[in-house]
Amino acid sequence: MPHSFEAITGTRAAFRRLPGRGLVRATGADRVRFLNGMLTADVAKLPAGGAAPALQLDRKGHVLAELCVLAEPESLLLDIAPGVEAELCALLEKHVIADDVAFASLSEAKAWLALEGPEARDAARRVGGAVPEPGRFARADFAGQAVLWIAQGALTADGLRAIVPRALAAELERALALPELAEEAAEVLRIDARLPLLGRDVGARNFPQEAGLERAISFTKGCYIGQEIVARIASRGAVNRVLVLLRADSAVTPGASVSVDGSAVGQVTSAARSDATGAIALAYLKVEHAHAGQRVAIDGVPAEVTGGTSRR
Numbered sequence: 001m002p003h004s005f006e007a008i009t010g011t012r013a014a015f016r017r018l019p020g021r022g023l024v025r026a027t028g029a030d031r032v033r034f035l036n037g038m039l040t041a042d043v044a045k046l047p048a049g050g051a052a053p054a055l056q057l058d059r060k061g062h063v064l065a066e067l068c069v070l071a072e073p074e075s076l077l078l079d080i081a082p083g084v085e086a087e088l089c090a091l092l093e094k095h096v097i098a099d100d101v102a103f104a105s106l107s108e109a110k111a112w113l114a115l116e117g118p119e120a121r122d123a124a125r126r127v128g129g130a131v132p133e134p135g136r137f138a139r140a141d142f143a144g145q146a147v148l149w150i151a152q153g154a155l156t157a158d159g160l161r162a163i164v165p166r167a168l169a170a171e172l173e174r175a176l177a178l179p180e181l182a183e184e185a186a187e188v189l190r191i192d193a194r195l196p197l198l199g200r201d202v203g204a205r206n207f208p209q210e211a212g213l214e215r216a217i218s219f220t221k222g223c224y225i226g227q228e229i230v231a232r233i234a235s236r237g238a239v240n241r242v243l244v245l246l247r248a249d250s251a252v253t254p255g256a257s258v259s260v261d262g263s264a265v266g267q268v269t270s271a272a273r274s275d276a277t278g279a280i281a282l283a284y285l286k287v288e289h290a291h292a293g294q295r296v297a298i299d300g301v302p303a304e305v306t307g308g309t310s311r312r
Contacts, residue, residue, distance in 0.1 A: 002192045005117040005156055007276040009189070013119035014181035015173060018112035018154060022085025023163060024078040028101040031076050035101075038092060038225055039069065040208070042218035046071035051137045051150055053216040056088055061207050061229025064091070066198045066216070068150065070137050077106075079150070079163065081198045111169035113162045114154040116181060116189070124149065124160050127175045131160065142175075143168055155189045188274040191282055194245045194307055200254075201243060201269040201282050209233050210284065211243045241266065241284045246296065248279040248303035256299040258283050265289045268298060279303075 006012055026035060036043040041054035048071055056065040065088040070077035080088055089103055115123055121131045130138035130149040134157075137150040145165050153159020164172050173180075194212065196202040202211040208230060219234055233239055246258070251273050258266040266285035273279045281298065285305070289296065294305040 002189075002194075003276050005189065008192070008274055009117070009181065009185045011117065011179055013115065013117035013123050013178055015123075015176055015178045016114045016116060016154065016181040016186055017169075018082070018114055018161070020082030021107070021112045022078070022080035022082075022088075023106040023110050024080065024085065024089060025104050025106055026076040026078065026101060027074070027104070028099070030099040031101045034096070034099045035069070035076060035092075036221065037223065038095065039067075040217040040224060040226075040230070041069055042221040043069055043071075043076065044221065046076075048073045049132075049136050049138065051132075051135055055208055055213060055216045056091065057208070057224075057226030057230070058204065059225055061226040061233070062204050063198070063202050063206050063208055063211070063213070064088070064204055066202075066213075070148075070150070077148075079161075083199060109166055110163050111166045113164060113169065113172065114159060114181075115162065115176070115178065116153040116156045116159040118156075118158050120153060120156070120159040120178075123176050123178050124162075126177075127172065129160070129162065142172055147172065155186060155193065155195065184272070185274070187270070187272045188277055188280070191245070191270050191272050191280050192277050194243070194282065196243055196282065197270065207233060207239060210239050210241055239287065241286055242290045243269070243282055244285050244290045244305050245307040246281045246283055246298065246303045247277070247306050248281060248298055248301050250301050251279045252281050252298040252301055252303070254281075256281075258285060258303075259297050260289050260294070265296070 039054040041052040050071045065084040066081040068079040130140040132138045132151045134151050139146045148163040150161040196211045252271045256268040266283050268281045268283045271281040
């Protein structure tokens with residue numbers, strides 16, 4: 001089990017800026033059908049106010065982008081992981097042929113905040129924020145403008161994410177009256193929760209199941225790009241490596257080799273250390289060694305697998 005938020009951060013709630021994310025609005029009569037055939041989520045089953053994690057894969061089933069789909073009555077919003085908005089939009093537009101769908105970026109006018117920790121929702125309520133149930137999002141007024149609140153933080157399940165007009169971001173931060181979450185603590189929380197970071201722990205060489213991203217996939221809907229490979233892996237369990245959490249006796253670094261009995265079995269992708277967790281890391285290991293309790297060495301440092309693939 002992950003360590004508690006308070007044990008790692010010393011507080012019950014904190015805010016964190018999420019720079020570099022993208023927000024794209026999809027409109028048109030074919031928007032649902034089109035995106036359902038592109039993304040891994042079951043977009044067609046999303047009710048108004050529904051939010052679902054999703055991936056954009058390539059035709060070989062590798063992860064190109066990670067996002068959250070937000071269903072509005074007359075449009076779909078794509079809340080996109082940092083650094084991939086342009087690539088994702090280019091890919092989507094490339095596949096638009098006779099479809100009635102259009103994409104418009106809203107990113108320049110928006111800022112993203114994450115409220116993390118067990119008292120994050122209480123802080124949102126104090127500023128009049130919406131506190132949606134899991135799998136939902138909602139809007140609430142702040143200083144005369146709408147803020148979009150999404151259930152679940154970027155790092156903690158009991159948190160929230162807020163997409164706010166950029167001009168109001170600093171005012172909302174002050175009103176929340178929360179400490180800012182240090183990046184070092186955020187990285188410890190992310191690794192301890194086994195949450196892979198796009199571009200570091202997962203990318204265009206990885207299948208979703210290697211990184212534990214099944215939560216972002218519908219295994220029951222119709223075809224989408226990469227679906228055949230994803231389904232084949234699901235039916236046969238055919239991945240050779242998976243992302244695991246390791247706890248080490250001392251600090252390790254990304255890129256370090258992981259070995260068992262002197263034979264290399266994987267590589268560290270992320271690493272951090274705190275007083276609460278000790279030295280921890282995410283690493284891809286060969287599946288035969290990716291079970292809890294497996295003893296390994298990380299460039300000679302003793303370590304142990306304490307969790308399987310990501311819970312996300």
